[in-house]
Amino acid sequence: MSDVLVVAEHRRGELRDVSYELLTAGRELADATDGELHAAVISGPVEEYADKLDRPGVDQIHAVENGEEFNHGIYTQVAAQLANAVDAQYILAGNTVNGLDFAPALAERLGLPLVTDAVDIETDDGLSVVRELYGGKTEGTVDIDSERALLTIRPGEWPEADGTGDAAIEPFEADIDESAVRSTVTGFEEVRTGDVDISDADVLVSVGRGIEDEENIELIEELADAIGATVSASRPIVDNGWLPPDRQVGQSGKKVSPDIYIAIGISGAVQHVAGMKGSETIIAINDDPSAPIYDIADYGIVDDLFDVVPALTEQFGE
């Protein structure tokens, strides 16, 4: 028992990036345990996926045919059987919406401790996981007092495994109890894009929780008008219904990479940053100098947005 099993993630015909990141994190762990790295790919065109997952450092790929899309009832059963079949010491999944839909149940079923949202894994003295606490303001180290464990890793923290490997690809016949599958995926829907596509914009003026009130959104729209930019937003603004869902930047919204991204009253939570870190120039206006947005901003004004934004609009006035 020294092997590592990672569970790949895919959706609607494509492997998701986190799958390749899992291979990197899994290889690091397997090196530490002196074990083999196994990857599981469950449902969908598994042979095609298995070929893509065959990257350096992967020893075995288990291809499990069963339906097309993710279903947590299937995933939990298959992953539990595979973990036992390969006698995995550590199991890794993505800290994604679907990862968090099956990993906690898998941990319970196997009687393993679960640590979610790992940003770093240490193996010097037993297994420890580094994860954020208090909304990203701190990082905690969690020691795991167990031979075996299940971890979910934060997307984007490990590089993707790259290149072609020589893994053994084998089908795995799972014994599925259909009566235990009590949910059915009936389809997918995409957030409708209105007449504006924020991912096409060259300049985005993006507004966050710091704007405080719906009526203040006007300040942002005036600035955007003055400089010829498009208005986008972080999650709380859309949750409140102050701007439509197609304006949301972030993990659950749109990924954008404009030439200029002006973040106003946005703290820069990881879910938001995931959607805009590819922007060429990032400018932050936020009165909290310790806000994480300043970790990635190129330029910034640490001041009250209600003073700065009207003054900036003024600069571009007639």
Added chain:
Amino acid sequence: MKILVTVTEVAIADDEFEIDDTSIDETYLTFDLNEWDTYAIEEAVQLQETEDEIEVVTATVGPERVEETIRTALAKGADRAVRIWDESLEGETMIDPSRKAQLLAGVVEDEQPDLVLSGVQSGDVALGATGVALAEQVGFEWGAVVNQLDLDGDTARVHRELEGGVEELTEIELPAVLTIQTGINEPRYASLRGIRQAQSKPLDVRSPADLGVELEAASLELTDLVVPESESDTDLFEGAPEETAAQLAELLEEKGVGA
């Protein structure tokens, strides 16, 4: 029908704070109802308003201090509350979703709800795993990260909010645990009448032993807490708002904006 809503109090750290061993010094913390849970409560109360005979019960793990937060949930429309605690839980860091789920499972076994709603995650520890762990422990079906919910007999028709603006449409058999995402509804503010009524709604305190829960030994321990090193190399514009705005305007114009 009975809906159980799991409610958590979260600690929100000030912009400036000090770390005492593996926790933030309490003087720098504000305690509040977890943001995700406000949406879970609202969803339960809205179901109660549209369907007949639905009782909404909240379940919370925490010391006496959290009763203020629980009363907030009651003021928004929950019928009664259960708080789980005894001195053996002092110092629990709640870093282990399985242990927290075991405590909540005691309430589920006791109350036998048809539906459990929990927030996707807590704002402070953010495990994002307690609801699904709870479902597995009590043998319920589940769905994580739900941003639309319709009940249809013994089935919950939900949308699960996946990444990248995609929603998964799923049918889930009851009884089930659903973890509720922000934005699913518009949480109400408690009315004055609601706040008054909340004072007289039942709030039972149960120990793990009362609920027949024997917690397994902890296998996770928080051993270090640090402020991550800032990677910031932001060029900051300094001065009064008119000055900083002028400097930023100049930069933007250089980059061809507003020309």
